[in-house]
Amino acid sequence: MTSVGDFITSLPVLGNPVCDAHAHLDMLEDPARALANAALAGIALVATVVDLSEDERTFLELDGWLASAARMLTADGHVGVELPEVRIVVGAHPHNASEFTPTVAARMREATRLPRVSAFGELGLDFHYDNSPRDVQRAAFREQLSMAHELAVPIVVHLREAHDDGLAILREQGLPAAGCIIHCFTEGAATAERFLEAGCTISFAGPITFKKAVALREAAEVTPLDRLLVETDCPFLAPEPFRGRKNEPAFTVLTAAAVAAAKGISTAEVALAALSNARKLYLRG
Ligand SMILES: [Zn+2]
Structure with missing residues (x-):
């Protein structure tokens, strides 16, 4: 059996703890082990997404994952390593916009009273897969956005091949004062600037x-330190050199290192900025 963190020594050392601003812990094979690995890699905050139209087991199991992660670390002799703080993002993914019923909306409202729930998401538009009709996606996006205004929570936005439509809706209804994160950004500098300008x-x-992600690195270059985050979106999209494998929060350090290289600054600066931005967005109040 492999011990916790076998691969951690192969990761870049950031010189400062960092966040994983967007994960799906419930989709990982072993969420507890992933949390233990994240602790060893220097991940201080993980925001994990719960789609209330699909599955809510994170609410039931998160404490258990954290407890067994702590046991794994101790068993492997890692004493005094702190586990990441975990926050929960609740919402209905654009794929499931057709399932965004009044019941799901009511559950989102209720969930904001739970101490770990920090944001609504991921909500938005996905015109690549079109798993829900576009009008239904737009309506679900609008309604979740207006709930975020009303309840003063930040939003985590998923946009795929729908950036113009997404930005139009954000402009029309306004950004929640608590913040708006465009997650897993994959566009170039010009699009980044439009979203930055919107706040x-x-x-x-x-x-x-x-x-090949030259344009995306240009987007990182133009994104100011006080407006950027790093994330995994695990289990999807593992960074190089782990591409094609299952992703997990520890791998955020590779993304942070790539952002630092694109900006020509130290990894510690990126890690510090991303973590402090994540704390401002996810740990309010
Ligand atoms: Zn996601």
């Missing part, structure tokens, strides 16, 4: 490490 925070994921 959004841009979150970079594994694709920024891919060899």
Whole structure:
């Protein structure tokens, strides 16, 4: 059996703890082990997504994952390593917009009273897969956005091949004062600038490490430190050199290192900025 963190020594050392601003812990094979690995890699905050139209087991199991992660670390002799703080993002993914019923909306409202729930998401538009009709996606996006205004929570936005439509809706209804994160950003500098101008925070994921992602690295270059985040979107999109494998929060350090390289600054600066931005967005109040 492999011990916790076998691969951690192969990761870049950032010189400062960092966040994983967007993960799906419930989709990982072993969420507890992933949390233990994240602790060893220096991940101080993980925001994990719960789609209330699909599955809510994170609410039931998160404490258990954290407890067994702590046991794994101790068993492997890692004493005094702190586990990441975990926050929960609740919403209905654009794929499931057709399932965004009044019941799901009511559950989102209720969930904001739970101490770990920090944001609504991922909500938005996905015109690549079109799993729900576009009008239904737009309506679900609008309604979740207006709930975020009303309840003063930040939003985590998923946009795929729908950036113009997404930005139009954000402009029309306004950004929630608590913040708006464009997660797993994959566009170039010009699009980044439009979202930055609107007041959004841009979150970079594994694709920024891919060899061909020149335009995406230009987007990181133009994104100011106080408006950027790093994330995995795990289990999807593992960064290089782990591309094609299952992704997990520890790999955020590779994305942070790629963002730092694109900006020509130290990894510690990117890690510090991303973590402090994530704390401002996810740990309010
Ligand atoms: Zn996601």
